[in-house]
Amino acid sequence: MSDGTGDGALEAAQAALAAEHAAIYGYGVAGGRVAAARRAEATTAHQAHRARRDALVRTVRDLGGEPVVSDAAYALPFAVPDAAAAVRLAAVLEDRVAYVYSDLVRAAEGSLRRTAADALREAAVRAARWRGSGVPFPGLAERAGAKAGTDTRAGAAAAH
Numbered sequence: 001m002s003d004g005t006g007d008g009a010l011e012a013a014q015a016a017l018a019a020e021h022a023a024i025y026g027y028g029v030a031g032g033r034v035a036a037a038r039r040a041e042a043t044t045a046h047q048a049h050r051a052r053r054d055a056l057v058r059t060v061r062d063l064g065g066e067p068v069v070s071d072a073a074y075a076l077p078f079a080v081p082d083a084a085a086a087v088r089l090a091a092v093l094e095d096r097v098a099y100v101y102s103d104l105v106r107a108a109e110g111s112l113r114r115t116a117a118d119a120l121r122e123a124a125v126r127a128a129r130w131r132g133s134g135v136p137f138p139g140l141a142e143r144a145g146a147k148a149g150t151d152t153r154a155g156a157a158a159a160h
Contacts, residue, residue, distance in 0.1 A: 009108040009112060012100070013060050013108075014067070015100045016100045017057065017060060019096055021068070022093070023093045023097050024050055026092075027042060027046040028046070029076060029089065032086075033083055034083055035086075045126055048126075077089070077092055088130075095127050098124050101116050102120055104119075
């Protein structure tokens with residue numbers, strides 16, 4: 001790519017693509033259980049993740065890779081029997097997406113880096129809306145958990 005991205009960017013873009021696949025699946029679950037008052041928000045988030053996924057497929061190809069494909073199903077981090085759990089799931093999905101985009105920001109340069117930073121910001125804003133509060137340094141709190149022995153990135157591409 002002309003903006004100086006390398007193999008690290010390809011690997012990070014593939015991880016972001018995998019996380020987007022998982023988020024789309026997760027929003028399929030959350031959207032079916034979220035309260036009617038927040039259904040439009042879930043639909044908008046689902047559409048945003050689909051658009052990011054489609055863009056990442058093109059990016060991975062542009063970087064010379066074969067885009068990772070979506071799994072048929074993903075293990076959820078917890079049971080989602082009701083609207084409250086659906087809201088919690090949506091926040092977790094956004095946190096996980098922010099995590100992988102923080103890696104892409106670090107690995108990429110130029111326009112891909114800007115795009116990754118925009119995606120990280122959007123995920124952080126959606127997570128804050130779902131949670132009702134933000135977190136300092138979105139995308140990095142998960143990294144701190146990984147260093148403490150609780151690697152939440154394992155679910156970033158979706159816990160299988």
